[in-house]
Amino acid sequence: MAGRYAVQERFAPLGPEGQIRLAGSMAVVVGVGALGGHSAQLLARAGVGRLRLVDPDRPTLDNLHRQVLYDELDVAAQAPKVEAAAARLSAANSGIAVEPVAEALEADNAARLLDGASVVLDGLDNPAGRYVLNRACVSLGIPWVHAGLAGSSGQLLVVRPGKGPCLQCWAPEEPREPLKHSVATHGVLGPLPAVLGALQANEAIKLLAGAGDALLKGMLLVELWPPRFRELAWPGASAPCPACGSRF
Amino acid sequence: MAQDMEITVNGMMETVPRDSTLDSLIVLFEEEHPELIAELNGRFVHRQDYAATKVGPGDRVEFINAAFGG
Ligand SMILES: [Zn+2]
Numbered sequence: 001m002a003g004r005y006a007v008q009e010r011f012a013p014l015g016p017e018g019q020i021r022l023a024g025s026m027a028v029v030v031g032v033g034a035l036g037g038h039s040a041q042l043l044a045r046a047g048v049g050r051l052r053l054v055d056p057d058r059p060t061l062d063n064l065h066r067q068v069l070y071d072e073l074d075v076a077a078q079a080p081k082v083e084a085a086a087a088r089l090s091a092a093n094s095g096i097a098v099e100p101v102a103e104a105l106e107a108d109n110a111a112r113l114l115d116g117a118s119v120v121l122d123g124l125d126n127p128a129g130r131y132v133l134n135r136a137c138v139s140l141g142i143p144w145v146h147a148g149l150a151g152s153s154g155q156l157l158v159v160r161p162g163k164g165p166c167l168q169c170w171a172p173e174e175p176r177e178p179l180k181h182s183v184a185t186h187g188v189l190g191p192l193p194a195v196l197g198a199l200q201a202n203e204a205i206k207l208l209a210g211a212g213d214a215l216l217k218g219m220l221l222v223e224l225w226p227p228r229f230r231e232l233a234w235p236g237a238s239a240p241c242p243a244c245g246s247r248f
Numbered sequence: 249m250a251q252d253m254e255i256t257v258n259g260m261m262e263t264v265p266r267d268s269t270l271d272s273l274i275v276l277f278e279e280e281h282p283e284l285i286a287e288l289n290g291r292f293v294h295r296q297d298y299a300a301t302k303v304g305p306g307d308r309v310e311f312i313n314a315a316f317g318g
Contacts, residue, residue, distance in 0.1 A: 170292075173282070179282065
């Protein structure tokens, strides 16, 4: 019988060496809703050795159309999402360690919650948390993969501290709620977080496998209704960044 | 009296004043919101550069909403 990762290892840019790197890595998924559920599932199945899931919420019925790690029993049980998610992911891959943390990431606990991370995946649901996450990852020197969505569109960005622009290099001023284009006003098309969460997992796998050449370089804009994918190139800084202090 | 010109905004032909900047178009098209991403001819434009970014005949402007749901 072929090994668990035989088909993934046959993908030449990863290979057995990439697989060993994944096994030796830790990914922290901050927010395990729709985006985080998809990305965490793909990283667990890919064999990322350690996963830490960070989310204080409990599943609700109106989560189920897009949050694939939860079912009606979880809604009835009202256990934290991270507990249900850890059980699902451990059942999918018993060879990895999954650590559930039912807390919200804040500026004053970020260093503890992100400790040991090789990469961080953004599964948050608001701008403020993402700016906290950006500052924390920049100061700790941890690469992170941003995605955000509403309606039928969203964006994707890979942040490598010290190597390229961070979230706040792109958008210096933190957007304050209420936003004009949000889940509250535009809902979420169910397949959208599947697309973006998969793209986040894909970038994380490249970061962990040391495949920097294959990474997304600019900001990927995704629209699904009708479909349109395109990448905005980074035009160069016009001022030093308030978060990372850089001028890429 | 400023003359008009034709440009493309989010894929639609639009007639706008000839002396338009990205900043004035954002007001004209009511796109002033905190999650705006503005693009001129396929290039991302920094927010602090909107007022100084002149728009000319035939230019392509895109106003996109960054989104923060997850
Ligand atoms: Zn920055």
